[in-house]
Amino acid sequence: MNAASSLVNISGLSLIYGAKQEAPVQALSDIDLAIDEGSFVSLIGPSGCGKSTLLRVLGDLLPPTDGTVSIGGKRPLDARLDRQIGFVFQEPALLEWRNILDNIALPLELRGVSRAERDSKAMDLISLVGLDGFERVWPRQLSGGMRQRAAIARALSTDPRILLLDEPFGALDQITRDRLNMELARIHEITGITVVLVTHSIREAVLLSDRIVVMTPRPGRISKIFDVDLDRPRSLRSRADERFDAYVRLGSDELEKGYADA
Amino acid sequence: MRMPDTTNRSALNDDGLFAQAFPPVAMFVIMIAAWQTVISAFAIPVYVLPSPGDIWLAIVNNPGPLFRHSGITLFEAVAGFVIGSMMGAVLGTLFAYSKFVARGLLPYVIAANTIPVVAVAPIIIIWFGHGLSSKVAVTAFLSFFPLALNMMKGLLSYDRTIMDVFHIAAATGPQRFFKMRLPNALPYVFVGLKLNVTFSVIGAIVAEFVQADKGLGFVIMTSYRTLNMPRLWAAMLMSALIGMAFFAIISMLERLIVPWHSSLHDNR
Numbered sequence: 001m002n003a004a005s006s007l008v009n010i011s012g013l014s015l016i017y018g019a020k021q022e023a024p025v026q027a028l029s030d031i032d033l034a035i036d037e038g039s040f041v042s043l044i045g046p047s048g049c050g051k052s053t054l055l056r057v058l059g060d061l062l063p064p065t066d067g068t069v070s071i072g073g074k075r076p077l078d079a080r081l082d083r084q085i086g087f088v089f090q091e092p093a094l095l096e097w098r099n100i101l102d103n104i105a106l107p108l109e110l111r112g113v114s115r116a117e118r119d120s121k122a123m124d125l126i127s128l129v130g131l132d133g134f135e136r137v138w139p140r141q142l143s144g145g146m147r148q149r150a151a152i153a154r155a156l157s158t159d160p161r162i163l164l165l166d167e168p169f170g171a172l173d174q175i176t177r178d179r180l181n182m183e184l185a186r187i188h189e190i191t192g193i194t195v196v197l198v199t200h201s202i203r204e205a206v207l208l209s210d211r212i213v214v215m216t217p218r219p220g221r222i223s224k225i226f227d228v229d230l231d232r233p234r235s236l237r238s239r240a241d242e243r244f245d246a247y248v249r250l251g252s253d254e255l256e257k258g259y260a261d262a
Numbered sequence: 263m264r265m266p267d268t269t270n271r272s273a274l275n276d277d278g279l280f281a282q283a284f285p286p287v288a289m290f291v292i293m294i295a296a297w298q299t300v301i302s303a304f305a306i307p308v309y310v311l312p313s314p315g316d317i318w319l320a321i322v323n324n325p326g327p328l329f330r331h332s333g334i335t336l337f338e339a340v341a342g343f344v345i346g347s348m349m350g351a352v353l354g355t356l357f358a359y360s361k362f363v364a365r366g367l368l369p370y371v372i373a374a375n376t377i378p379v380v381a382v383a384p385i386i387i388i389w390f391g392h393g394l395s396s397k398v399a400v401t402a403f404l405s406f407f408p409l410a411l412n413m414m415k416g417l418l419s420y421d422r423t424i425m426d427v428f429h430i431a432a433a434t435g436p437q438r439f440f441k442m443r444l445p446n447a448l449p450y451v452f453v454g455l456k457l458n459v460t461f462s463v464i465g466a467i468v469a470e471f472v473q474a475d476k477g478l479g480f481v482i483m484t485s486y487r488t489l490n491m492p493r494l495w496a497a498m499l500m501s502a503l504i505g506m507a508f509f510a511i512i513s514m515l516e517r518l519i520v521p522w523h524s525s526l527h528d529n530r
Contacts, residue, residue, distance in 0.1 A: 061426055080432060087430045093423040097445045097522045107431040110441070138522050158431075 007162060007194050008035035008058065013067035014219075015053060027053045029219035031067070035211075037161075040188050040195045042205035043213045044251065046258060050220020051198045052166050058196065059087045059164050072161055079161075083111060086155030086193075088165040092147035094139040094154075101126065101135035104153045111158065118157075125153035128187060145176035149183065156187070162194045170200065178236060181207060185234045202251040206230075207238055212251055216258035224254045312492040317499065320492035328481070328493075332500040335478040338394060338466035339504065342401020343458050350406040351451070354413025358443075364414070375407040379465060383472045392473060401465035405458040412454035416447025449523045452516045459512055463505045478504075 013031040018024045028050045035041050043051040056062040057069060060076035071079040079085055094103045101122050102109075108118035126135055129149040139147055148168055155163060165184075169177045185208055188195050199205050205212050206228055214224045228247050230238050238244055294314045300306070301313045308316055321328060353371075357364040383400045390396035420443050428438050470479025478497045485494035516523075 059430055061429060080430060083432065085430060087426070089423045089426065091421075091423050093421060093427050095424065095442065095445070097448075097520065106427075106441075110428070110431045110433045110437050140522070154427075155430075 005036050006034040007037040007072055008033070008196075009068075009070045010034070010054075010058075011068055013054075013057065013064050013069060015050070015057060015062065016065045019065055026219035028057070028064075029221050031220075031222060033213060033222065033225070035194060035196065037194055038192050039210045040185075040197070040208055041211045041213060042197045042199055042209040043215060044199055044202060044205045045215035045220075045223075045255065046217055047200075048217040048220075049215040049258070050217070051215050053220060054215075055164050055166050055196060055198050058162070059085050061087075083107065083158035084161045086158070086160035086163040088148070088151050088155045088163070088168045090167045090170050092139070092144075092151040094147055094150055096139050099136050099138060100131060100142070100150050103139065103150055104157055106154060107157045121157060122153070125156055128156070128190070129153045129183060143176075145172050145180055148172065148180060152184070152187070156191070156193070160193070162196065165195065165197045167198050167200065169204070177204075182234075182236060184208060189233050202248055202255065203239070206244060206247040206251060207234060207236075212247075214251060214254045214258070223258055226250060309489050309491050312495055316492040317495045320490075320496040321499075328496060328500060331476055331478050331481045331497070332504060334394070334476045335463070335466045335470065335501065336504050336508075338397040338401055338469070338477065339462040339508065341394075341398045342403075342465055343405050343462035343508075345398065346402030346405025346462070347409045347455060347458055349402065350409025350411075350454070351413045353406075354410040355417060357410065357414040358417035371407065371410060379404055379468050380472070383469050387469065387473050397466055397469040397474065397477065400469035401462045404461040404465040408454040408457040408461065409451070412450040413447060416450030417443045419450070420446045448520045452512070452520065455512050455516075456509065459509045460505060463501055463508070467501060 010031055010033040013028055014026065015028040016024045016026050031054060043054060045051050053062060057064050058071065058076060060080040069076055072084060074082070074084075076085070094100075095106065098106070101119065104125055105113075105118040105122040108121060113121075123135065126132060129152055131146060131149055131153070134142065134146065139150070142150070152163075152165075152168070169180050172180065181204060184195070184197075187193075188208075195208075197205070197208065202212075209228050211225060211227050213222055214226075215221065216223045226247075230241055230243060230247075298313055298315065301311060312320075353367075357368065379400065382403060386399045386403060387396040390399045424442060425438070428442055433441070466477065467479040467482070470477040471483055474480040478501050481497040482494055485491070485497065
């Protein structure tokens with residue numbers, strides 16, 4: 001990996017919650033990480049390992065205490081203001097008073113894009129995430145999985161350079177989750193966007209990622225980074241590949257080491 | 263994937279007009295019949311309970327004044343409702359945006375809210391005089407609190423993750439207000455407005471009790487003094503009709519403005 005091809009560069013990053021209070025909590029400690037442009041990277045680890053915190057720092061939702069973070073050579077703040085960041089949260093967080101089309105077009109609307117232009121962009125995204133025919137429906141009329149598809153489409157609306165997903169499928173049943181995993185793999189394949197996925201599931205991470213970052217808690221650190229060399233495009237059948245199980249074991253072993261230390 | 267049936271709302275709302283209108287009409291007929299029967303059977307004197315026929319005659323024999331007085335009360339209720347609700351909305355917004363103002367004023371607002379309107383009405387009438395404006399002011403006073411409190415609650419009850427979505431999208435302060443917090447507050451605003459429908463009719467009539475030479479409160483007081491009970495019942499009926507019509511208009515506005523809200527779709 002060379003520096004020129006990496007989109008995200010994190011060095012010496014640490015984050016302390018309540019640094020000025022009596023009992024500060026070190027959420028992240030001395031994180032160094034580079035993420036290649038166009039790659040799919042998963043952050044995995046037990047609760048409290050700081051994986052979501054790290055993702056929120058990338059999205060400029062949290063300021064780091066120390067260290068530097070750059071996305072395409074910019075601070076997260078500037079990358080965000082340039083609308084280069086797409087963020088998908090655990091909950092779909094759709095506006096219930098807007099139909100699906102207007103929800104997906106929201107970031108474009110906030111940016112002042114004309115109605116015709118943002119509608120046409122949103123319609124393209126509706127097709128991309130497989131919600132054709134649902135554009136005029138209220139969010140509450142959709143299933144959880146469909147709402148999360150809409151949230152992904154919304155995150156992609158400004159054509160960001162990086163898509164950050166914070167356990168986006170955690171609340172979904174296994175079948176829906178499998179389907180959305182494949183949607184995400186397909187979207188990554190089609191758009192070539194850089195993806196960072198936070199997940200609890202090592203199988204999900206192996207299925208989707210080029211590279212997996214295993215983190216351990218107290219303080220949140222990176223304990224291992226390994227590449228996943230499975231054929232692309234990925235499909236649910238990738239799980240039948242014998243290398244798939246080997247990667248899952250590798251990740252699980254690393255996670256267990258983290259538990260043992262804690 | 264199939265389209266969900268967007269026309270399917272609720273058992274209460276979406277049956278045909280007949281199915282919706284029939285039960286209340288049927289109940290009305292039954293109650294009136296029972297009422298008339300009880301009065302005939304037990305020979306109840308008219309000052310205790312007038313019969314539906316007596317009340318009907320009190321209305322149709324001299325409808326002009328009754329409708330004129332109803333119009334006065336309706337005007338007081340609506341004007342006070344609008345002024346009080348608007349002032350309440352502004353203060354509620356201030357509360358939502360300034361912790362200092364909220365902490366400083368909220369205890370007094372809540373205390374003022376518990377004062378019975380009959381105690382406040384004479385003071386307001388001294389301040390605003392004997393005309394319609396004092397009745398409007400009493401009504402506005404009553405309409406003020408529900409809107410202030412519900413507006414504040416609505417503006418503060420937004421989803422934190424949605425706030426993050428707006429942050430990621432680099433939304434400005436006004437965009438956050440108009441595209442997130444205000445629409446999010448609208449269902450709460452309608453809760454306040456519906457309370458105010460009732461309060462504004464009560465406020466207008468109570469103010470007329472205290473001092474007035476017109477309005478339904480005045481009719482009720484004078485009818486009571488002369489023991490003209492059919493006329494008192496007729497006035498009461500008019501005030502109920504005003505309240506119902508007013509409530510229906512606000513409910514219709516709610517359906518137009520917040521059609522997405524789940525309370526309109528719940529199956530009951």
